[in-house]
Amino acid sequence: MSKLNASDIQGFVLRGYNLPVARYLFLHFEDATRARSLIARLLGHITTGQRWDAGKPQSTVNIAFTHRGLEHLELPLATLLTFPVEFQQGMRQRAALLGDTGVNSPDHWDPLWRNDHIHVHAWLGINGQSVEALDTRQAAIQSALDQTGGATILACQEAAAVFINGKPTTKEHFGFTDGFGNPDYLGVERSTQPGQGKLMPDGKTWAPLATGELLLGYADEAGELPVAPVPHLLAANGTFMVYRKLHQNVATFRAFLDRQAALYGGGKEKLAAKFIGRWRDGTPIERSPDKPDSSIAQDPNLSTDFTYGGDLAGARCPMGAHLRRVHPRDAFGFNGRLINRRRITRRGLPYGPFAAEDQPVSDADDRGVVFMALNASLSRQFEFVQQQWVQYGNDSHLGNDKDVLMGNHGGHGRFVVQGDSSNTNPPFVCSNLPDFVELRGGDYFFLPSITALGMIALGLVDPR
């Protein structure tokens, strides 16, 4: 396959920057000409996928557009119509399909995302080493905005890694360690780990996924070029991004866990591990069912290398655990071939103040996670996982049961922890599940290549 031209791909796509703080600006365009000149001005800021041989920069910038944003940039209608239907509709119109109902329905979203007249046109993501670095970069961007009059900033969303003892971690607000499991793709240089790619026919080793599962213009796992907008030059080296602001009800979560753990023979930490599929320190319970083990959690050769073939009944990792739902590996048989086209790359960060286990929390506190996912096809990858594996359970043989942490339960529903006959691993049923997570807004974005950005800035997109 062709070598990737890292200078043409936005860095945000190719790697997680591992910078501890971020600020996401949401822009609105008024006038197409001024907006295009703004993009031309911002081109010099955009971080590419090239390696940082001189060390990490203080801050990075990346940009993506909603379909309405592309319309306001006056891309030709013929081009706009070649974008996938789900992207044209936008995430709000897909609410029923995504299970964004009840507390997650657009009626409850932040005003930014449910304004019928002023829509989000672009996302500008700034990642940085410190809040000061973010401020500096934002000031430079503001100056470009002032000089071109190209856009207004509708809102900013702050996000930051959870700091413990002054050091950034990959923890999230429920106390779990996140940051594992981004897929490996052919040609994308990063530190790879066994378990992140696709399973080989031997059932044990892993190989990178086809590049086209992430980037448009490359062969995908189905052995073809993924469906993409035209012209090729606009789509190639680009990808689609999902942005979802997920509020976390930490108080409800802690209370629920305490109440259920009192009845559960394995104890509170084990029950928490059963929800996700990893102990709170990140040890996969499939590998270490009885206790966390930092020698596994911190070893990249072990922390994502496991399969479910030896645990088909779910006694180690429950059938409905979050990890098992969103990345079934070989759980559906056929050596994992049914799931290779359902993988996504995640790039989000938590937002809001972190509260340790012993500190008081309230559901009303503004904290949660900014969930961002990258994939070549929104409908085949993210939407499918959300609709079929998170808000539903048939593929896992769980009927209508939803993901215990992410599902919109509304006080109903069950989570079954399969077990065995030992006292410390009994079968257990959690019922009347509350909503631990609430969607507060978001949308679908297109993250173009550097070339495509240039074409957009110059108004040179030609639909042929």
Next chain:
Amino acid sequence: MSNINGKVYALNVITPMKPWKTWILRTAFFVLDHVKPLQQDLVNLSFIEFARWVVIPRNDFPYLGGDQKKEVLKYDYLLFFSNFNGTWNQYIDAFSAVLSRGLNLIWRWSEKFPGSVPVTLFKEYIARVQFDTDYYYTAYPQATANDLKSAHIVQSSFDSLNLVAGQSNPQQFADAYLHFVLAVQDHLGETGEAPVVG
């Protein structure tokens, strides 16, 4: 008219075949039926409730006389009726990903079949040769093939436990009950509405 009822989708497909190829297809079905790999793969895919292929030789369209005109056709026809769970896209994606050889063995004898891999051309072909259902009934719209299989496991485990329930002492019953829960713990998913499609 709807192809969907609850959790199940009714797919109807008709494809033309040159009559001399029909015999090869019949042989292929015989092989697939007796060598058993196709049946096993279909079982493992677990989202098909019922599926059938029907060959209609060109002279065998039902003819009842009267004013009906007899058909005069060049091609034999292969009808395919499937009752499956999940979306149309998911169904074809899955078949293309894991059953492509079996599919090719069945449909390569149909005119203009592009092969089941890669999937986009395959989907275009199916969309072209699919016709829509006018009326679709299922006795259990709230259940998928998986739900049904699980339900039968629960029923049979429950019946076994019920047999001994009255005849054991509480401790014996508690042991039998644990045994019972372990047998059914993978099969307790709720049934109900299907996810909204598009």
Next chain:
Amino acid sequence: MPNKNGSVYGLTILSPIIEDEKATPSHDLQIRNYLAKLSIREESPFAQAPGTHLARLVVMDDVIYVGMPACEEHLKSKYLVFESNCDGELDTYLTGLATNIPEHLDAIWKHCVGYPGAANCEAFVDYMKACQLDTTFYFAAVNDKSVPESLRALQTQSAVANFIATHQGADPVTLQRDFIEFAAHLESQPPPPPGSMGPYREIKTGGRNE
């Protein structure tokens, strides 16, 4: 026997539809209109007659032209496709249809050539067999359970899940006593009606749903 898989029968019927230019609307459209108004739930004719797991009715207008170099050709009649996955032997099933839902059968099939009416069971069964196609390859995920058994199992599954959820940590004496009561209650409940979406809701004393 290709039409059978275990205890399930794959019935494929292709009935030629009457071609009559003078009929307004045409016979195929009349069938479509009737089917459009027919319930697909508990009130469906296939729920009233026994033995149908899944069934479909499709008005097949014509064969489909797949494009050059294939030849274009057309059927001289339209056909009503009846695909049924049912319990038991063919004769029993067809007789069951004729006995239980003759008005629906007549309303649909009177538009088909040579249909004798459902009043005469034997003639009806012969007519259906004359329109029957042999299934070449038949697959069934669950091929050994009847419709009533399946409906009862679904009800049991739902009730058992509730019982397990509400009896965690129960002491053995309570557990046993509750289970015996639960089993008796479950056995006395009628199975949910075929075609319905879910658990049967009992109407308790006083005639109100409590």
